[in-house]
Amino acid sequence: MLSAALRDGTAARRCVFELFARRLPAGRRYGVVAGTGRLLDALARFRFDDDDLRALRGDIDPATIDFLRDFRFTGDIDGYPEGELYFPDSPVLAVRGSFAECVLLETLALSIYNHDSAIASAAARMVSAAGGRTLIEMGSRRTHERSAVAAARAAYLAGFAATSNLEAGRSFGVPTTGTSAHAFTMLYAGPDGPNEPAAFAAQVAALGTDTTLLVDTYDVSTGIANAVAAGGPRLGAIRIDSGDLGVLARQAREQLDALGATGTRIVLSGDLDEYSIAALRAEPVDGYGVGTSVVTGSGSPAAGMVYKLVEVDGLPVTKRSSNKVSHGGAKRAVRLARESGTVTEELLYPAGAPPRVDGPARELMTPLVRDGVVVADPDLAAARRRVADALLTLPWEGLKLSHGEPAIATRIIAPGHNEESWPTHR
Amino acid sequence: MLSAALRDGTAARRCVFELFARRLPAGRRYGVVAGTGRLLDALARFRFDDDDLRALRGDIDPATIDFLRDFRFTGDIDGYPEGELYFPDSPVLAVRGSFAECVLLETLALSIYNHDSAIASAAARMVSAAGGRTLIEMGSRRTHERSAVAAARAAYLAGFAATSNLEAGRSFGVPTTGTSAHAFTMLYAGPDGPNEPAAFAAQVAALGTDTTLLVDTYDVSTGIANAVAAGGPRLGAIRIDSGDLGVLARQAREQLDALGATGTRIVLSGDLDEYSIAALRAEPVDGYGVGTSVVTGSGSPAAGMVYKLVEVDGLPVTKRSSNKVSHGGAKRAVRLARESGTVTEELLYPAGAPPRVDGPARELMTPLVRDGVVVADPDLAAARRRVADALLTLPWEGLKLSHGEPAIATRIIAPGHNEESWPTHR
Numbered sequence: 001m002l003s004a005a006l007r008d009g010t011a012a013r014r015c016v017f018e019l020f021a022r023r024l025p026a027g028r029r030y031g032v033v034a035g036t037g038r039l040l041d042a043l044a045r046f047r048f049d050d051d052d053l054r055a056l057r058g059d060i061d062p063a064t065i066d067f068l069r070d071f072r073f074t075g076d077i078d079g080y081p082e083g084e085l086y087f088p089d090s091p092v093l094a095v096r097g098s099f100a101e102c103v104l105l106e107t108l109a110l111s112i113y114n115h116d117s118a119i120a121s122a123a124a125r126m127v128s129a130a131g132g133r134t135l136i137e138m139g140s141r142r143t144h145e146r147s148a149v150a151a152a153r154a155a156y157l158a159g160f161a162a163t164s165n166l167e168a169g170r171s172f173g174v175p176t177t178g179t180s181a182h183a184f185t186m187l188y189a190g191p192d193g194p195n196e197p198a199a200f201a202a203q204v205a206a207l208g209t210d211t212t213l214l215v216d217t218y219d220v221s222t223g224i225a226n227a228v229a230a231g232g233p234r235l236g237a238i239r240i241d242s243g244d245l246g247v248l249a250r251q252a253r254e255q256l257d258a259l260g261a262t263g264t265r266i267v268l269s270g271d272l273d274e275y276s277i278a279a280l281r282a283e284p285v286d287g288y289g290v291g292t293s294v295v296t297g298s299g300s301p302a303a304g305m306v307y308k309l310v311e312v313d314g315l316p317v318t319k320r321s322s323n324k325v326s327h328g329g330a331k332r333a334v335r336l337a338r339e340s341g342t343v344t345e346e347l348l349y350p351a352g353a354p355p356r357v358d359g360p361a362r363e364l365m366t367p368l369v370r371d372g373v374v375v376a377d378p379d380l381a382a383a384r385r386r387v388a389d390a391l392l393t394l395p396w397e398g399l400k401l402s403h404g405e406p407a408i409a410t411r412i413i414a415p416g417h418n419e420e421s422w423p424t425h426r
Numbered sequence: 427m428l429s430a431a432l433r434d435g436t437a438a439r440r441c442v443f444e445l446f447a448r449r450l451p452a453g454r455r456y457g458v459v460a461g462t463g464r465l466l467d468a469l470a471r472f473r474f475d476d477d478d479l480r481a482l483r484g485d486i487d488p489a490t491i492d493f494l495r496d497f498r499f500t501g502d503i504d505g506y507p508e509g510e511l512y513f514p515d516s517p518v519l520a521v522r523g524s525f526a527e528c529v530l531l532e533t534l535a536l537s538i539y540n541h542d543s544a545i546a547s548a549a550a551r552m553v554s555a556a557g558g559r560t561l562i563e564m565g566s567r568r569t570h571e572r573s574a575v576a577a578a579r580a581a582y583l584a585g586f587a588a589t590s591n592l593e594a595g596r597s598f599g600v601p602t603t604g605t606s607a608h609a610f611t612m613l614y615a616g617p618d619g620p621n622e623p624a625a626f627a628a629q630v631a632a633l634g635t636d637t638t639l640l641v642d643t644y645d646v647s648t649g650i651a652n653a654v655a656a657g658g659p660r661l662g663a664i665r666i667d668s669g670d671l672g673v674l675a676r677q678a679r680e681q682l683d684a685l686g687a688t689g690t691r692i693v694l695s696g697d698l699d700e701y702s703i704a705a706l707r708a709e710p711v712d713g714y715g716v717g718t719s720v721v722t723g724s725g726s727p728a729a730g731m732v733y734k735l736v737e738v739d740g741l742p743v744t745k746r747s748s749n750k751v752s753h754g755g756a757k758r759a760v761r762l763a764r765e766s767g768t769v770t771e772e773l774l775y776p777a778g779a780p781p782r783v784d785g786p787a788r789e790l791m792t793p794l795v796r797d798g799v800v801v802a803d804p805d806l807a808a809a810r811r812r813v814a815d816a817l818l819t820l821p822w823e824g825l826k827l828s829h830g831e832p833a834i835a836t837r838i839i840a841p842g843h844n845e846e847s848w849p850t851h852r
Contacts (some may be wrong), residue, residue, distance in 0.1 A: 017609070055592075106567065107566050111570060114567065142537075143570075145533075146570060183734065184529075186735050189738055190741075207430065217746070304718075313616075319643050
């Protein structure tokens with residue numbers, strides 16, 4: 001595309017591309033925008049060096065190679081702030097510039113947003129389901145080794161407390177924590193069989209009593225007794241990773257209390273997802289370790305976002321193929337709410353033609369890049385607060401875990417139809 | 427774990443860890459081992475430099491930092507060759523060394539195998555479903571930007587013909603190809619509306635007539651007429667990305683033939699997976715572009731592999747928690763077959779105690795690393811042939827796309843029970 005468009009000059013046409021999801025993953029009621037910080041960071045490094053150009057030489061003509069040698073993005077990007085919620089058709093990102101520079105960003109932007117938003121969207125549901133209890137992301141080993149780092153960031157953004165991925169601590173400042181594995185306890189087995197007390201003693205000797213001992217390698221109630229014997233009544237936490245977690249949590253709480261370890265926390269893990277976390281609401285649990293489900297988006301590993309050309313040289317363009325109607329023209333978005341703050345509708349309107357709205361409304365798109373320079377502060381802590389705040393504005397059914405419709409409807413005002421509007425798309 | 431075990435000396439105990447899947451993803455009948463080449467490559471680079479150690483200083487005690495400074499893996503690894511099939515409990519990898527060095531590899535090995543095997547396993551089903559037609563991996567934008575490169579490799583290993591990910595071409599020698607997007611056609615729209623002929627003419631001018639023109643931006647039959655007008659009857663291919671693909675493919679074939687473009691291929695894309703590919707078997711299709719479903723493992727984005735300690739200082743160790751019985755002791759594996767070559771059973775036996783078997787049988791584990799040195803040739807082309815060959819050995823029901831049991835059962839001979847065996851685990 002780039003090669004052909006450079007050849008005849010159309011590559012210079014001024015374009016607007018928008019990044020959005022046509023729909024939410026099956027039954028989901030909202031999505032969480034994530035990836036903004038990573039995209040802005042990647043944008044600064046998105047260059048083609050001599051090695052890159054040499055590798056491309058077989059695939060791409062010399063004029064395109066020359067273009068890539070000098071490439072840097074010089075356009076503008078607006079977008080929803082990271083951590084904001086999104087709904088079907090929300091223009092999460094709008095990229096303006098020459099066709100050449102906008103089209104080069106397509107795969108980078110989509111990869112980052114599709115991955116990070118899928119994980120943040122799943123993680124936010126788990127955070128809701130946990131009802132204030134601590135969630136630890138422990139899924140590094142269930143996803144690609146580099147995705148794992150981004151996944152830890154996205155989960156933290158959505159409200160997880162910490163990750164076991166130390167690189168996410170280094171790269172993004174995500175708090176890190178960890179527990180031991182069954183292998184550690186089994187390591188202390190000898191010719192006479194298992195020796196859980198020795199393993200627990202070793203862990204306490206190395207990490208102190210404010211550690212988490214994994215008690216289900218052999219027998220949970222013996223494990224709890226061994227744990228309190230090793231760590232004393234001020235032992236930090238125990239972890240149970242298998243069995244009927246609700247029953248075991250109740251029994252563990254009773255046993256810990258009877259042993260005087262009333263402050264020792266109970267952490268559960270083992271193929272947890274938002275549904276099993278919700279099912280444990282009534283049990284005496286202090287925290288959850290979540291692996292596979294969060295790093296793979298709990299059934300929806302890609303957010304389904306697309307990157308579509310909506311405007312060329314100031315004129316709206318649209319595709320007309322079946323089932324995939326795009327809404328041409330650069331758009332902006334405003335989220336309407338009741339006086340109580342509960343949101344009611346996502347209203348998309350042609351950029352430059354803001355509609356009259358009654359009641360509280362919030363503009364959603366903010367400047368991220370101007371003339372190729374990042375102008376937004378990709379602050380992960382702020383994004384994390386934004387998710388928490390935004391979830392409070394959803395109508396109550398928006399937080400239901402069951403499959404359903406998006407929490408609010410999206411209405412799209414077509415270009416030149418400022419009074420009239422397209423049918424509500426829900 | 428490492429810190430505690432270094433402190434009391436148990437970190438030096440000789441251990442065997444095995445990497446395996448307790449079960450296949452829901453309803454799958456086989457898995458494809460992928461990631462071996464990437465793991466062996468990563469192993470050589472798995473060191474901790476001064477920056478790494480500085481970053482870890484807050485989390486880890488000085489003795490452990492010192493250990494990591496000098497770390498390199500010095501043990502042995504055996505495993506199924508890349509591209510081999512696996513079934514529940516197949517010991518895909520066996521890692522032998524000190525506890526310290528083996529436990530450090532856990533997340534690296536699992537991340538690579540869980541990701542790459544999930545994708546290769548899904549991709550192999552698509553290759554079967556395509557019945558010899560060309561498959562192109564086009565999913566980079568639907569997964570993390572680095573996963574995308576590994577995903578392209580895994581899909582190629584499983585029989586895909588090519589990828590649109592140029593970095594996978596550079597890193598792994600995967601053949602690369604691509605088509606244009608709707609944005610390219612829409613770019614040529616002007617004040618008078620769409621101008622598909624101009625877009626097609628530009629693409630043909632840049633890439634010649636052996637290119638693939640995307641014909642469904644506006645109207646498919648007009649698009650095909652425009653495509654043949656631009657590329658002539660020797661146009662390479664057309665691509666259709668939306669609508670009722672089966673109907674459109676038939677109409678397209680008739681129209682192309684009527685225009686004299688009898689050699690112009692028809693490529694379909696648009697949320698294809700193994701099921702929709704199979705449903706198109708009867709239609710005149712030449713190739714498929716597959717995105718989201720292949721890079722996300724078609725519903726199973728992680729292969730569910732675990733990394734478990736099975737032996738310490740020569741003695742088998744096992745966990746005894748509910749529902750997660752592990753089979754202690756280092757194992758080896760042999761795949762039994764009929765004289766026809768059709769496989770019948772996966773037999774796991776204690777290392778060093780090969781069972782008597784009747785009929786054709788193939789040892790599955792091969793040396794990958796000895797004393798820390800890679801001894802296997804991670805040859806992607808060989809792995810690709812291995813997948814194709816192995817699929818031919820499955821009983822016919824093993825290639826069914828419908829949910830079912832593993833194609834063959836796994837039988838595990840427990841240590842010290844060379845005559846007797848554990849119940850068949852299927």
